[in-house]
Amino acid sequence: MSPTAFQKCIDPQCGATYSVDEILVACPRCGNLLDVQYDWEKMSPPKNLSHFEQYWSQRNIPQRFSGVWRFHELLPFTELENCLTVGEGQTILRESEGVARFTGMKSGNLFLQYEGMNPSGSFKDNGMVAATTHAKLVGAKSAACASTGNTSASLALYCSCIGWMKAIIFIGSGKIAYGKLSQALDYGAMTLQIHGDFDDAMARVKEVSKELGIYLVNSVNPFRLEGQKTIMFRILEALRWNVPDWIVVPGGNLGNSSAFGKAFHELKMLGLISKIPRLAVINAAGADTLYRLYEQEGIRWNGGSPDRTRINAFFEQMNRENRHASTIASAIEINRPVNLEKCLRALEWCDGVVRQVTDQQILDAKAQVGACGFGCEPASAASVAGTKVLREEGIIQPDERVVCVLTGHQLKDPTATVAYHSGDKQKFEETLAVRGVTQAEYANHPLQVENDVDDIIAAIREIDN
Numbered sequence: 001m002s003p004t005a006f007q008k009c010i011d012p013q014c015g016a017t018y019s020v021d022e023i024l025v026a027c028p029r030c031g032n033l034l035d036v037q038y039d040w041e042k043m044s045p046p047k048n049l050s051h052f053e054q055y056w057s058q059r060n061i062p063q064r065f066s067g068v069w070r071f072h073e074l075l076p077f078t079e080l081e082n083c084l085t086v087g088e089g090q091t092i093l094r095e096s097e098g099v100a101r102f103t104g105m106k107s108g109n110l111f112l113q114y115e116g117m118n119p120s121g122s123f124k125d126n127g128m129v130a131a132t133t134h135a136k137l138v139g140a141k142s143a144a145c146a147s148t149g150n151t152s153a154s155l156a157l158y159c160s161c162i163g164w165m166k167a168i169i170f171i172g173s174g175k176i177a178y179g180k181l182s183q184a185l186d187y188g189a190m191t192l193q194i195h196g197d198f199d200d201a202m203a204r205v206k207e208v209s210k211e212l213g214i215y216l217v218n219s220v221n222p223f224r225l226e227g228q229k230t231i232m233f234r235i236l237e238a239l240r241w242n243v244p245d246w247i248v249v250p251g252g253n254l255g256n257s258s259a260f261g262k263a264f265h266e267l268k269m270l271g272l273i274s275k276i277p278r279l280a281v282i283n284a285a286g287a288d289t290l291y292r293l294y295e296q297e298g299i300r301w302n303g304g305s306p307d308r309t310r311i312n313a314f315f316e317q318m319n320r321e322n323r324h325a326s327t328i329a330s331a332i333e334i335n336r337p338v339n340l341e342k343c344l345r346a347l348e349w350c351d352g353v354v355r356q357v358t359d360q361q362i363l364d365a366k367a368q369v370g371a372c373g374f375g376c377e378p379a380s381a382a383s384v385a386g387t388k389v390l391r392e393e394g395i396i397q398p399d400e401r402v403v404c405v406l407t408g409h410q411l412k413d414p415t416a417t418v419a420y421h422s423g424d425k426q427k428f429e430e431t432l433a434v435r436g437v438t439q440a441e442y443a444n445h446p447l448q449v450e451n452d453v454d455d456i457i458a459a460i461r462e463i464d465n
């Protein structure tokens with residue numbers, strides 16, 4: 001394996017380093033999170049980002065076709081030929097006139113990075129390809145994750161494609177969108193429905209995988225986050241290597257936001273960009289731990305020593321109140337984000353802000369995203385809803401360039417979409433009203449018409465007027 005890559009504890013007070021051959025999900029010395037780091041001095045990183053354009057003409061090589069591995073030189077923890085791929089990262093950045101109008105941005109300045117185009121339909125594939133590549137290098141035979149759905153869909157897909165590794169999936173009971181559960185089952189993964197929520201499933205999978213020696217692919221896995229850095233590289237690529245002013249991303253377990261911060265920090269350090277964009281992480285109001293800690297309690301990275309006494313007190317109070325995450329945006333329905341400290345570091349590097357948005361705001365934003373061409377799942381729309389809030393507050397200026405990351409595909413969670421649009425009162429009650437959603441302002445109701453040509457034509461004429 002690459003002698004110039006290693007794992008390193010994120011706590012500067014500890015700073016312990018470990019080989020990339022080791023399977024670790026936390027620092028054995030202090031228990032904090034690990035990064036994958038590189039000895040850049042001993043490597044020859046590219047001198048400018050346009051360097052990567054030479055790979056556009058090498059799409060016959062699977063690793064160059066991959067939207068992750070064509071940036072291999074920026075995540076070189078193993079040689080290119082060892083890297084697995086199923087064609088992930090063929091995603092697109094698109095300007096959206098309609099979403100610009102909805103969020104109050106100037107026309108031409110609002111971009112959507114559509115990660116729903118990945119093989120399993122969410123950004124998770126960017127990370128999973130890196131984690132499974134690492135799993136192969138260390139000889140793992142089975143891999144596990146706890147998931148709100150998309151991580152499990154992604155792991156299940158990679159395991160079924162590569163053939164030699166077994167996927168074991170832990171999900172909370174009743175808290176998973178059907179599109180996602182159906183993927184895990186269809187790809188043939190062993191699926192365990194734990195009687196509890198995501199946070200419970202997460203705690204159990206850590207214990208069980210340690211006991212049984214199973215490779216853990218949750219976003220505590222530092223290799224996953226290396227793959228997720230490439231989402232930012234592709235955004236820069238699509239903007240002809242210009243850095244936008246803002247990256248807006250939903251926050252759940254905070255792996256993405258952590259990876260994005262690391263990506264820009266490294267690019268800046270390598271002299272490949274001259275400025276770092278600001279980062280906005282958007283929580284759902286029903287799962288707003290980061291928002292409370294960062295914006296209300298004022299917790300900061302603080303050079304690697306965030307106020308852990310107050311963070312612990314916060315979680316203890318959450319336990320005492322028996323507070324559980326609750327939002328229609330199931331992918332970010334998480335109250336104990338495992339990458340909290342890494343995300344605080346990213347917010348520091350990127351002069352970040354955190355906001356929370358209600359399920360009503362999320363669903364209205366989602367309907368706008370759909371009407372403008374890229375359907376997304378509820379969690380993804382938090383980025384658009386959050387942009388609108390930050391624009392209204394005057395934090396984002398209308399002439400700044402904003403990229404909202406659409407993390408997952410529309411078809412992941414059809415239940416929420418149908419409940420919003422169909423006009424079926426019972427579905428609205430059961431799925432949305434219970435979450436405090438009172439209206440569907442942008443609903444596109446299907447029309448009920450008789451099985452009769454004249455009636456159908458009359459109905460169409462009516463709508464056209």
Ligand SMILES: *Cc1c(COP(=O)(O)O)cnc(C)c1O
Pocket residue numbers: 122123124150151219250251252253254255256257331332377379380407408409
């Ligand atoms: C996993 C996921 C998120 C949350 O990302 P984190 O890295 O856990 O913060 C958001 N949206 C979708 C669609 C996801 O699958």
Ligand SMILES: [Zn+2]
Pocket residue numbers: 009010011014015016027028029030031032
């Ligand atoms: Zn440590």
